[in-house]
Amino acid sequence: MRDAYCDDNRCEIMNQEELNNKLLEIKDKLTGIERKSDKRIYLLCEVENSYAVNKFLFEDVGCRFVIATGIDSDNCFEVLYHYSYDETGCVITIKAFIRDRQKPAIQSLTPFLPAAEWIEREIHDVLGIDFKNHPNLRRLILADDWPAGVYPLRKDLS
Amino acid sequence: MHDTVRKPILAVGPFHPLQEEMEFFQLTIDGEKVTDIDVRLSYNHRGIEKISESLQFDQVPYLVSRICGICSASHPLAYVQAVEELAGIKPPERALYVRTIINELERIHSHLLWAGLAGHFIGYDTVFMWAWKYREPVLDLLEEITGNRNNYGTVRVGGCREDVPNETIPKILKELDLIEKKTEMLTKAVLDDPVLHARLKGVGILKKEDAIKYAVTGPTARGSGIAIDVRRDDPYAAYADLDWKVITQPEGDVFAKAVVRLLETFESIKIVREALKKLPDGPVAVEVKEIPPGEAVGHAEAPRGETFHYVRSDGGNRPVRHKIRAPSYVNVPSFKASCIGQDIADVTITLAAVDPCYSCTERLAVVDRHGSITHGGEALLKLSREKTQRIKKDIGAQELKLEDF
Numbered sequence: 256m257r258d259a260y261c262d263d264n265r266c267e268i269m270n271q272e273e274l275n276n277k278l279l280e281i282k283d284k285l286t287g288i289e290r291k292s293d294k295r296i297y298l299l300c301e302v303e304n305s306y307a308v309n310k311f312l313f314e315d316v317g318c319r320f321v322i323a324t325g326i327d328s329d330n331c332f333e334v335l336y337h338y339s340y341d342e343t344g345c346v347i348t349i350k351a352f353i354r355d356r357q358k359p360a361i362q363s364l365t366p367f368l369p370a371a372e373w374i375e376r377e378i379h380d381v382l383g384i385d386f387k388n389h390p391n392l393r394r395l396i397l398a399d400d401w402p403a404g405v406y407p408l409r410k411d412l413s
Numbered sequence: 414m415h416d417t418v419r420k421p422i423l424a425v426g427p428f429h430p431l432q433e434e435m436e437f438f439q440l441t442i443d444g445e446k447v448t449d450i451d452v453r454l455s456y457n458h459r460g461i462e463k464i465s466e467s468l469q470f471d472q473v474p475y476l477v478s479r480i481c482g483i484c485s486a487s488h489p490l491a492y493v494q495a496v497e498e499l500a501g502i503k504p505p506e507r508a509l510y511v512r513t514i515i516n517e518l519e520r521i522h523s524h525l526l527w528a529g530l531a532g533h534f535i536g537y538d539t540v541f542m543w544a545w546k547y548r549e550p551v552l553d554l555l556e557e558i559t560g561n562r563n564n565y566g567t568v569r570v571g572g573c574r575e576d577v578p579n580e581t582i583p584k585i586l587k588e589l590d591l592i593e594k595k596t597e598m599l600t601k602a603v604l605d606d607p608v609l610h611a612r613l614k615g616v617g618i619l620k621k622e623d624a625i626k627y628a629v630t631g632p633t634a635r636g637s638g639i640a641i642d643v644r645r646d647d648p649y650a651a652y653a654d655l656d657w658k659v660i661t662q663p664e665g666d667v668f669a670k671a672v673v674r675l676l677e678t679f680e681s682i683k684i685v686r687e688a689l690k691k692l693p694d695g696p697v698a699v700e701v702k703e704i705p706p707g708e709a710v711g712h713a714e715a716p717r718g719e720t721f722h723y724v725r726s727d728g729g730n731r732p733v734r735h736k737i738r739a740p741s742y743v744n745v746p747s748f749k750a751s752c753i754g755q756d757i758a759d760v761t762i763t764l765a766a767v768d769p770c771y772s773c774t775e776r777l778a779v780v781d782r783h784g785s786i787t788h789g790g791e792a793l794l795k796l797s798r799e800k801t802q803r804i805k806k807d808i809g810a811q812e813l814k815l816e817d818f
Binding site: 291292294295319320321322324326335337339341342343344345346348368369370372373374395396397407408 | 454455458460462463498625626627628630641643646647648707709710712719721723725734736738742743746749
């Protein structure tokens with residue numbers, strides 16, 4: 256019996272097929288669903304829908320937040336939110352695309368998901384992505400004397 | 414807004430010489446009680462994610478095994494699993510068993526290390542001596558199998574670099590029996606000790622709902638009644654073929670976390686024993702040619718919780734992005750939930766209870782409102798130990814001596 260993450264009536268425990276169906280509820284906010292395998296699902300969305308999709312995965316599906324990855328892609332920024340649905344061992348990744356390279360910004364998840372506080376601060380440090388409504392967007396990993404406006408994980412950093 | 418009265422800050426850190434990473438905890442205190450906690454980290458940022466982009470896929474395991482000496486089997490394992498998933502590589506059966514054996518030996522020595530340090534922090538140096546003494550043979554076994562006590566460097570994309578030679582199996586089994594007996598004695602002594610009950614129960618409680626909000630993993634989650642374990646939930650290596658169980662405790666306090674770790678040690682011994690008995694014949698690695706473009710995730714259950722790696726490839730011979738999340742990254746922020754309302758004397762052990770690759774407790778210092786240090790690390794350790802002594806006296810417990818065993 257899987258009594259893991261959702262046994263406090265926060266949400267019902269699903270098998271993989273039910274999980275797949277559940278994910279379709281948020282279809283309207285997505286630009287695509289990629290299935291690399293049964294247990295590896297990628298949900299693609301634009302930046303304005305990222306908050307809603309994340310909230311859905313955490314609160315309605317009952318996924319565990321793992322971490323986020325910020326990536327400087329060729330013509331946009333990507334923020335990948337990795338979740339795990341431990342009842343079936345499925346790793347779900349939300350891939351949010353930020354098209355505005357000049358002023359990259361995305362809604363912060365920290366108000367409902369304290370686990371995201373550090374990683375949002377970290378991505379803000381290394382890629383200069385603004386997390387709107389973040390309660391505490393101070394530097395996390397950059398040194399105090401690191402120059403402002405220089406982002407170490409941006410590709411154009413020489 | 415300016416605070417008219419500034420609360421005193423208890424500064425823990427920032428340089429933690431015994432810990433793997435430097436962390437700085439600032440505790441706001443009101444008398445004996447902690448009312449807020451702020452954590453600063455990355456004093457020693459090594460830029461491993463960035464370095465990884467400059468290394469070839471087969472070089473990265475040796476880099477990531479150096480993220481943490483104690484978890485030096487889990488990180489490379491999570492990474493190679495991500496790359497194997499990306500490239501569709503299936504390592505041979507025997508390699509999966511070898512990986513399991515190395516990772517469980519790592520868990521045994523890591524949990525014993527924790528038990529020892531936890532004992533040390535509350536003034537139970539006998540527990541410290543025992544636990545570290547019984548940990549030693551595990552490190553010797555690892556040295557015999559891999560050549561190193563830590564930083565094993567055994568795992569590679571497509572399998573393992575080295576085998577567990579069949580002729581060493583009887584010796585490992587014999588040693589395991591001994592380790593099991595000793596750990597059993599240690600566990601009994603710890604779990605039946607009334608002083609430890611009084612000292613650790615109800616201390617540093619991480620409630621289940623907080624554990625979910627902070628998304629903690631590993632023994633920190635299992636000690637708060639959340640039965641998650643990557644080894645069972647998304648089985649890798651040989652875990653699905655073996656008989657073992659996930660240990661949970663509902664209380665969420667320091668004692669619960671201690672129980673989880675100690676009992677897990679036995680499960681690990683069981684796993685290694687069974688894996689050695691079932692160890693299939695055959696090669697331990699397949700040849701890997703090219704890594705195609707794509708992305709994948711890999712995760713593994715390290716002694717402290719889930720370690721998670723995301724790898725993206727553009728078809729070249731190096732990853733274009735490699736994200737790493739160590740378990741302490743999510744476990745440490747949960748201090749905000751577990752430390753507030755605690756006595757200062759309990760903070761040492763509460764911070765230690767998530768096993769955050771700690772060690773730095775020597776550098777605890779109390780700073781008064783003018784910023785000058787009034788209390789050294791020694792003094793705080795003393796506070797913690799004095800509390801244990803007080804409880805001992807109240808209960809009338811006998812001091813345990815090493816010679817008794």
